[in-house]
Amino acid sequence: MFLFLPFIAFSQEPVTPLIHFDNVEAANAIITLEKAYNVKISYPNKLIDGKTVSLEEKKRTLNETLDELSSLLNIHFKIINQRYIVVNKAEEETFNYQQLNTVIINEYLTRGISKNMDATYKIQPKQLDILPGLIEADVLVSLQELPGVISPNETATGLSVRGGTPDQNHIIWDGITMYHSGHLFGMISSFNPNITQNITFYNKGTNPRFGERISSVVDISTSNDITEKINMGFGFNGISADAFFETPIIPNKLSVLVAYRKSYENLFETNTFKKMEQKVFQNSSILDNETSEENFHFKDYNVKLNYKLNSNNTLSGSLIHIDNDLLHDYQDFNNNIFYQDYIDTENNGYSLNWNKNWNSNVKQTTKVSFSDYMLQYDFVTEEDNTQLSKFDKENKIRDFDFSTELSLHNTLSLGYQTSFKHVGYSFVETTDSPIVLDQNDSKINTHALFANYSNRQSKSFNFDIGMRANYYRQLNTLRLEPRLLIVKNINDNLKIQASGEIKNQVIYQIDETVYSDLSLENKLWRLSDGKEAPILNSNHLSLGALYHKNGWSFDFDSYYKKVTGISSLPLGFYNEDDTKYLKGEQNIYGLDFYTKKDFKSIKTWISYSINQIDARFDGINNNRYFTASNEIAHAISASISYKTKKLQVALGWKWHTGKPYTLSTVNPNDDDVSLVGVNTERLPNYHRLDLSSVYNFWFSKKSDIKGKVGLSIWNLYNQKNHLSREYTGNNIADDPVVIQDYYSLNLTPNFLFRMYW
Numbered sequence: 001m002f003l004f005l006p007f008i009a010f011s012q013e014p015v016t017p018l019i020h021f022d023n024v025e026a027a028n029a030i031i032t033l034e035k036a037y038n039v040k041i042s043y044p045n046k047l048i049d050g051k052t053v054s055l056e057e058k059k060r061t062l063n064e065t066l067d068e069l070s071s072l073l074n075i076h077f078k079i080i081n082q083r084y085i086v087v088n089k090a091e092e093e094t095f096n097y098q099q100l101n102t103v104i105i106n107e108y109l110t111r112g113i114s115k116n117m118d119a120t121y122k123i124q125p126k127q128l129d130i131l132p133g134l135i136e137a138d139v140l141v142s143l144q145e146l147p148g149v150i151s152p153n154e155t156a157t158g159l160s161v162r163g164g165t166p167d168q169n170h171i172i173w174d175g176i177t178m179y180h181s182g183h184l185f186g187m188i189s190s191f192n193p194n195i196t197q198n199i200t201f202y203n204k205g206t207n208p209r210f211g212e213r214i215s216s217v218v219d220i221s222t223s224n225d226i227t228e229k230i231n232m233g234f235g236f237n238g239i240s241a242d243a244f245f246e247t248p249i250i251p252n253k254l255s256v257l258v259a260y261r262k263s264y265e266n267l268f269e270t271n272t273f274k275k276m277e278q279k280v281f282q283n284s285s286i287l288d289n290e291t292s293e294e295n296f297h298f299k300d301y302n303v304k305l306n307y308k309l310n311s312n313n314t315l316s317g318s319l320i321h322i323d324n325d326l327l328h329d330y331q332d333f334n335n336n337i338f339y340q341d342y343i344d345t346e347n348n349g350y351s352l353n354w355n356k357n358w359n360s361n362v363k364q365t366t367k368v369s370f371s372d373y374m375l376q377y378d379f380v381t382e383e384d385n386t387q388l389s390k391f392d393k394e395n396k397i398r399d400f401d402f403s404t405e406l407s408l409h410n411t412l413s414l415g416y417q418t419s420f421k422h423v424g425y426s427f428v429e430t431t432d433s434p435i436v437l438d439q440n441d442s443k444i445n446t447h448a449l450f451a452n453y454s455n456r457q458s459k460s461f462n463f464d465i466g467m468r469a470n471y472y473r474q475l476n477t478l479r480l481e482p483r484l485l486i487v488k489n490i491n492d493n494l495k496i497q498a499s500g501e502i503k504n505q506v507i508y509q510i511d512e513t514v515y516s517d518l519s520l521e522n523k524l525w526r527l528s529d530g531k532e533a534p535i536l537n538s539n540h541l542s543l544g545a546l547y548h549k550n551g552w553s554f555d556f557d558s559y560y561k562k563v564t565g566i567s568s569l570p571l572g573f574y575n576e577d578d579t580k581y582l583k584g585e586q587n588i589y590g591l592d593f594y595t596k597k598d599f600k601s602i603k604t605w606i607s608y609s610i611n612q613i614d615a616r617f618d619g620i621n622n623n624r625y626f627t628a629s630n631e632i633a634h635a636i637s638a639s640i641s642y643k644t645k646k647l648q649v650a651l652g653w654k655w656h657t658g659k660p661y662t663l664s665t666v667n668p669n670d671d672d673v674s675l676v677g678v679n680t681e682r683l684p685n686y687h688r689l690d691l692s693s694v695y696n697f698w699f700s701k702k703s704d705i706k707g708k709v710g711l712s713i714w715n716l717y718n719q720k721n722h723l724s725r726e727y728t729g730n731n732i733a734d735d736p737v738v739i740q741d742y743y744s745l746n747l748t749p750n751f752l753f754r755m756y757w
Contacts, residue, residue, distance in 0.1 A: 010740060019065055020057035027127060028072055029053040031106060037062045038492070040103055043087035044060040044748045045126065045197070046225055047075050052407025087581035093421055100611055101455060103497065104487075104546055105553050109145055109596065109605055112137075115546075117456065118207070118464055121146060123199040130651060131602075132639050132652020133690030135710030135752040136237065138190035139156065139220060140171075140181065147555065147607040148203060150635055152659055152686075153723055154279070154744050156189040157182035160307045160630055161203050162559060163588035163613045164215030167509040167523070168536070174318035174492075175347035179373040179525060180398050183263070183298040183324060184239070185280045189323040190300050190347075194233060194756075195244050195259045204559065205485030205499035208450040208466035209415055209696070214503040214538035216565065222304050224316050224353075227255045230292065235708075238272025238589045238749070239263060240298075254307045261582055262299040264599040275748040283740045285330045285339070294328040308544075309627040312357040322347040337519075338382040348372040366404040373397040386579070395524040396424040397507075411455070417448040421507060423527045442527035444506055445473040452483070470504060475530040479504045493549040497557070498542065505536035532581050534565035544592075553596040561588040584617035585626060585643075606638040626678040633657045649693045658683030664739060675727070675737075683725065688744070689716040694752070710752035718747040 021029050026048035033407035039062065051073055060068075066085075078086045084102070101603035102117035102139050112128030116119055125137035131145055138674040151158040171178045173191060178370040183190050202210065202217040210217045227246050242261035247461045249256055265273050278298075281287050286294050303319040328341040357362065377393040398421070405415035405428040426439035452466035469480040481502045486494040509523040528535045530741050544557030563586040592671050596605035613628035620626075635656035641650045660679035667674070692712035699705045721744035728738050 014687075016059040016061050018057060018058045019055060021053045022057045023052050023054050026051040026053055027111070028666065029069070031111070033062075033623070034106065034127070037065075039083055039085055041074075041077075043088065044225065046223070046227075047087060047089065048073060049126070058453070068626060091133070094438045099643070102462075105555070106550050107596075107598070107603075108553070108555075109639070110603055113142075115145075117462055117487055118454070119205040119497065121201040121203075123200070123201065125193045125196045126721070129643060130641060130692055132331055132650045132695050133692055133712055133714050134642075135692050135694055135712045135750060137193040137196075138189050139191040139193055139199060140218070142199075143201060143218065145637065145639075146201070146203075146596045147557070148590065148609050150632055150656065152630065152632055152656075153186075154721075155182065155186035157186035159216075159218075160632070161216040162590055162592075163561065163586075163611050163628075163631070165509075165630060167525075168213050168215030170213035170216070171220070173220045173320055173349060174222055174316075174675065175351040175353055175367045175401075176318065176320060176369045177212070177399055177401065178320075178322075178347055178349065178372050179371060179399075180322055180324075180347035180375075183300070183322075184276055184322075184338045185534065186611055187276050188279065190298075191220055192242060192244070192259050192261050192302060194242065194754075195222050195237075195246075195257060195302060195304075197221055204501065204540060205464065205559075206469035206483060206503070206544070208452050208481065208483050209403070209413070209462070210408075210449055211417070211446075211450075211468055211481070211503070212419075212505060212507070214505045214536050214540075215621070222257065222302070223316065224306055224355075225418045226252055226306050226308055227257075228687055229254070231338075231757070233754060234583075235752065235756075236264075236752030237710075237752045238270040241278070241364065242484060249682060252308065254305070256306075257302070257304040258298070260301040266295065267299055272748060272750045275476040275745055277307050279357075279745050282742060286328055292328065292330045294326060296326045298322075298324045310451075311448075316353045318349070318351045320347075320349040336384060340380045340382075340384075340600065342376075342378045342380075344374070344376045346372075346374045361409050361545070363407045364404065365407070369401045371397065371401075373398040373399075373525070376537045388431070391525070392426070392428045395425040397525055411453060413452045415450050417450070418446065420445045421527060421570060423507065424522045424524055425526060440526055442529060443474060444527050445469045445508070447473070451520070460488075460489045472506060472530075474536070475506075475535070477530060479533065493547055495546045497544050497546060500541050501539075501581045503538045506536075508536060526566075533567055534583060535685065536563065536565045538563045551598040553594075554594070555594040558591045561586075561590075563588065570619075582619050584615060584620075586616075587614045587625075588612070591619075601644060602640065602642050604638075606636070611633045611635070621678045627660045627680075629660055629679055631660055646696050647693070648695075650691070652690045654690070655687040658722065659724055662727075664727070664737075672737075683722045685721075686721045686744070688714070688719050688721065689724070690714050691716050705755060705757040708752065708754040708756075712750045712752075714748040714749065715745055715751070720744070 032228055036039055039376060053069065053072055055068060070076060075087050076089065078088060078363060092205045103114045104117055105115040108115045108121065110129040112124045113121065123142055128137045131142060133336045134141060138156060143159060144151050148162050149162050152160060159169050167491045171181050181190055182188065198221050200219040212753060227248055231246040232244065237649040240261050240263045244259035246257040248257065278287065286292050295533060303360045307315040309315065324345045328342040330339040339478040349371045354362040358465060375395040376484060379391040381388045399419065401419040403415060403417035405413055407413045413462060424441040427437040429435045429437055439474045448468055448470045450466065450468040454464045455462055464485040466483040470479045481504065483501045485499045506528040510526055511523055519612065526533060539562045539589060542557055542559035547554040564587060567581045568584060594607040611632055613631040614625040615628040616623065616625045624717050637654050639650060639652040660682055661678040662679055665674050665676060697707050717735060723742045723744050726740050728740055
């Protein structure tokens with residue numbers, strides 16, 4: 001009787017809205033049904049991708065509409081209860097149920113972005129409508145449209161989530177922890193959006209299966225489905241060209257996906273690439289000297305194998321390779337001195353995943369992964385073909401990870417994870433004999449147990465409660481991390497959301513100044529030693545509300561974070577007293593507000609964030625709190641977009657207050673720079689206007705070959721924004737401090753051409 005109750009409830013559904021579709025995309029049709037019948041429909045993308053729906057205009061019950069769509073789309077709707085429906089293949093009689101990640105707000109900013117009951121954001125790049133300034137769904141840049149996420153230095157990788165630093169974000173690709181996530185020195189993300197299936201973003205209430213970082217989790221995945229047909233595509237923009245190929249090897253058993261992307265700057269340099277070079281290489285000899293020559297390129301490739309042993313066992317294996325190389329030569333003819341910079345940054349990753357269904361109520365997921373990161377920087381000075389000096393900087397990471405997790409009745413999960421990290425860095429300067437300026441080689445083996453319980457049965461009250469226990473063997477330290485998320489339904493439209501979590505982090509980045517003026521990659525990873533470099537700890541609380549009705553969406557969230565264990569280097573790593581690291585803490589207060597309204601083909605939204613970061617370090621500012629250098633006190637982002645069946649246009653404006661900086665004075669007698677206070681001044685306010693447009697087309701009515709062309713303009717009115725003021729030097733005794741100002745991208749156009757079938 002209980003099993004039949006959901007079906008009885010739907011058979012008596014009194015709502016019979018007027019339903020009409022005229023060659024509408026299946027995904028959009030499902031969104032319309034969700035609103036019309038007040039239901040949530042979960043479906044695999046591959047079942048409806050590329051399909052359209054046409055229904056004559058008439059009143060229909062939900063069951064009548066689902067019956068007609070089942071025939072048209074060759075799919076089967078499985079009714080779970082009065083509100084939730086899942087979709088599977090028409091010929092399948094059973095469905096491999098996973099816990100429904102209930103959607104709170106669909107089309108959070110636009111189609112392809114949703115906010116879920118567990119406070120996560122889900123982004124589906126292949127479904128994503130256009131965003132301002134983007135003609136492709138850059139994995140990391142897309143996140144910057146969400147409230148509370150900002151990149152003050154205008155890069156894809158410089159994500160500041162609720163006042164956190166970029167190294168506090170745990171970026172995962174197919175289960176692999178990534179330590180290098182950007183191309184062109186962070187201007188674009190190194191993850192190919194054309195093969196990315198889902199991005200799950202946690203900025204609070206994080207599931208305890210995730211550890212290692214205190215700010216956010218960016219969980220990126222490719223498809224785990226066995227493709228039934230050959231899919232391929234290629235394209236190029238103003239920066240790079242790429243291609244992908246997906247094909248079944250054994251029907252319904254084994255398939256493979258291969259993707260490759262590479263810059264073509266060595267063949268032809270577009271205006272887009274030149275503009276980005278001007279931003280990246282400012283204040284360096286690459287732009288300042290006519291005799292400078294550089295050879296720069298980047299590439300990435302992916303391989304994914306999906307194998308279905310049987311109905312209860314599936315395997316998948318992934319490989320990712322990211323590579324960035326720069327060789328820069330500069331000749332000083334007046335003094336007959338030759339300078340050379342060489343930077344090579346690579347991140348290789350491998351993972352193997354096994355999903356096992358023991359029975360209808362017990363499932364297990366097991367993962368093994370390995371991440372191999374390397375940064376090599378050399379700066380050589382020669383005179384008359386004789387080497388005068390050489391500066392070497394090296395950073396290496398070997399990260400092995402194993403985890404297994406049991407899911408019981410889709411509500412309780414239990415898991416174990418162990419990871420082994422080996423991290424080393426060194427700074428060596430050679431003139432007559434090698435001098436080690438700074439070095440470190442550390443290992444940490446972490447064991448973690450975690451559990452999480454999810455309640456999704458109540459119409460008025462839902463929650464997730466979990467615990468993670470980390471034991472760091474080399475540090476002989478145990479840290480507990482409780483996690484809690486509560487969602488209270490006031491009514492069908494209004495929800496209250498609260499969360500609390502504790503997180504710890506043992507690997508993070510440090511700043512080191514270099515001899516060369518080409519200090520592009522000056523952040524290096526190191527492990528905590530529990531003393532000079534303590535374990536980072538974050539206590540995070542948040543409280544907010546969500547409202548959604550008649551095309552209006554509101555999301556309000558306030559938060560507080562207490563971060564301890566942070567460390568900082570004084571200006572440069574040279575210090576006669578050898579006191580390199582200063583320990584400190586931060587108090588972070590914030591508020592994020594977002595609202596959106598849809599008008600048929602037009603979508604509008606605006607977000608506003610407030611952020612205050614008070615920092616304190618032993619030995620700085622008389623041990624008193626001061627404004628942190630990464631604080632963005634106020635930020636506004638607004639967008640309006642227009643969409644038809646083939647054309648999409650988006651216009652977006654961003655504004656935020658300038659970054660804090662430390663005032664300096666210059667002695668007119670010897671040009672010596674002195675610093676006054678700590679971050680007592682602010683740079684001018686930042687603002688820019690972005691435009692993007694995409695046109696989709698088919699080469700013929702009978703052909704499966706589709707095309708896409710796009711045009712975007714970043715910083716449409718060519719605003720010169722002052723991004724940061726930095727002080728370099730102080731590497732050796734009597735080395736002067738140098739003031740360097742960095743500015744934003746100028747007006748930067750980009751283009752896109754893509755074919756896929």
